[in-house]
Amino acid sequence: MASNFSLLLLFFVFAGTFLETEGKLTPTFYSSKCPKALSIVQEEVVAAIKNETRIGASLLRLHFHDCFVNGCDASVLLDDTSSFLGGPSWKVRLGRRDSTTASRSAANTSIPPPTSNISSLISNFAAQNLSLRDLVALSGSHTIGLARCTLFRSRIYNESTIDAAFAKSLQGSCPRSGNDDNLASLDLQTPKHFDNLYYKNLLKAKGLLHSDQELFNGTSSADKLVKIYANNTFAFFKHFAKAMVNMGNIKPLTGSQGEIRTNCRKVN
Numbered sequence: 001m002a003s004n005f006s007l008l009l010l011f012f013v014f015a016g017t018f019l020e021t022e023g024k025l026t027p028t029f030y031s032s033k034c035p036k037a038l039s040i041v042q043e044e045v046v047a048a049i050k051n052e053t054r055i056g057a058s059l060l061r062l063h064f065h066d067c068f069v070n071g072c073d074a075s076v077l078l079d080d081t082s083s084f085l086g087g088p089s090w091k092v093r094l095g096r097r098d099s100t101t102a103s104r105s106a107a108n109t110s111i112p113p114p115t116s117n118i119s120s121l122i123s124n125f126a127a128q129n130l131s132l133r134d135l136v137a138l139s140g141s142h143t144i145g146l147a148r149c150t151l152f153r154s155r156i157y158n159e160s161t162i163d164a165a166f167a168k169s170l171q172g173s174c175p176r177s178g179n180d181d182n183l184a185s186l187d188l189q190t191p192k193h194f195d196n197l198y199y200k201n202l203l204k205a206k207g208l209l210h211s212d213q214e215l216f217n218g219t220s221s222a223d224k225l226v227k228i229y230a231n232n233t234f235a236f237f238k239h240f241a242k243a244m245v246n247m248g249n250i251k252p253l254t255g256s257q258g259e260i261r262t263n264c265r266k267v268n
């Protein structure tokens, strides 16, 4: 009887190993092998955001950049980061392993620049198997965080698709030359709250980046989605959560692929 039970246990251990090497991400990946993993990550992230609010925005953006360059493979454990700032939450799929390489040129070509037009944005996201809906919902991340003057300068001096008073209000801290690193909020209204005001800004030609405003210009294919999210926070949160899962599923390394770095900044 006892040996049968041991055999049964042994079977589950092997089955567990087999499932693991089969390589699927799952929200319960650490439940038995490291049950405190998520609460430890959560505590650390809460403490970091308490110390410096922008860390929430930085982590969100880091996850985007990680995923768009050869898949989400730096094991960034984003445990519902945005929910600490209010906003949507989703079950993060776990079991990611770390890459053993990094590519500057892949980073340069895969991450869309803020000068992108809507057709480039669509094709850039499509190359990651992300839809127009994913693009518009994920861009809602710009409801928090900051951008540097050098990245929106030409927009506030040279573009016609921008609210004139809004452009003027930014020119004080972002002169025609110099002060490249001066910062402005991506969402001028509530820069620290995860809400749908980013989309309301776009309807009023108050997107900070050229790429933001490309999502709503009166005739763009994204216009309809911007209108929906501007009107309906629930729809935005729902689509954002789904899109984050889609983005997080870009080519993760699982099973025995890659490695688990002992020092995050170095290949073992």
Ligand code: HEM
Pocket: 054, 056, 057, 058, 060, 061, 064, 112, 113, 114, 115, 116, 121, 135, 138, 139, 141, 142, 144, 145, 146, 147, 148, 151, 209, 211
């Ligand atoms: C659609 C294409 C996108 C473009 C062209 C774009 C571009 C940018 C740029 C230029 C900045 C300012 C960076 C700086 O000043 O150095 C920024 C900030 C930010 N982006 Fe995006 N982004 C895009 C999509 C996304 C996505 C998909 C996410 C997350 C899911 C995201 C999250 C953020 C966040 C949170 C910040 C603020 C970071 C901070 O304050 O530290 N962005 N983005």
Ligand SMILES: *[C@@H]1O[C@H](CO)[C@@H](O)[C@H](O)[C@H]1NC(C)=O
Pocket: 048, 051, 052
């Ligand atoms: C708190 O934030 C500051 C930047 O605002 C940073 O230099 C410091 O390392 C942070 N401290 C902790 C404990 O995270």
Ligand SMILES: *[C@@H]1O[C@H](CO)[C@@H](O)[C@H](O)[C@H]1NC(C)=O
Pocket: 104, 105, 108
């Ligand atoms: C990537 O872009 C940076 C900044 O524009 C540039 O300095 C660097 O040379 C580029 N590297 C590659 C490999 O394309």
Ligand SMILES: *[C@@H]1O[C@H](CO)[C@@H](O)[C@H](O)[C@H]1NC(C)=O
Pocket: 116, 117, 119, 120
């Ligand atoms: C969008 O940008 C791409 C890349 O810069 C360019 O080739 C294309 O002509 C632009 N499309 C439109 C409609 O402006």
Ligand SMILES: *[C@@H]1O[C@H](CO)[C@@H](O)[C@H](O)[C@H]1NC(C)=O
Pocket: 127, 128, 129, 250, 251
């Ligand atoms: C997108 O989907 C295709 C077909 O399933 C797949 O071959 C490709 O690797 C996927 N690309 C990414 C970036 O996940």
Ligand SMILES: *[C@@H]1O[C@H](CO)[C@@H](O)[C@H](O)[C@H]1NC(C)=O
Pocket: 153, 154, 155, 157, 158, 176
């Ligand atoms: C605005 O456009 C003009 C003409 O194309 C150019 O000379 C100038 O450098 C641009 N200014 C900014 C701030 O981008």
Ligand SMILES: *[C@@H]1O[C@H](CO)[C@@H](O)[C@H](O)[C@H]1NC(C)=O
Pocket: 117, 118, 119, 161, 217, 218, 219, 220, 221
């Ligand atoms: C809006 O975007 C569409 C799609 O790229 C483009 O054809 C159109 O010219 C743009 N309209 C304005 C006013 O910029």
Ligand SMILES: *[C@@H]1O[C@H](CO)[C@@H](O)[C@H](O)[C@H]1NC(C)=O
Pocket: 227, 228, 231, 232
């Ligand atoms: C705006 O949202 C409400 C529900 O929040 C919905 O009843 C209404 O149809 C929406 N209007 C538009 C134009 O999407």
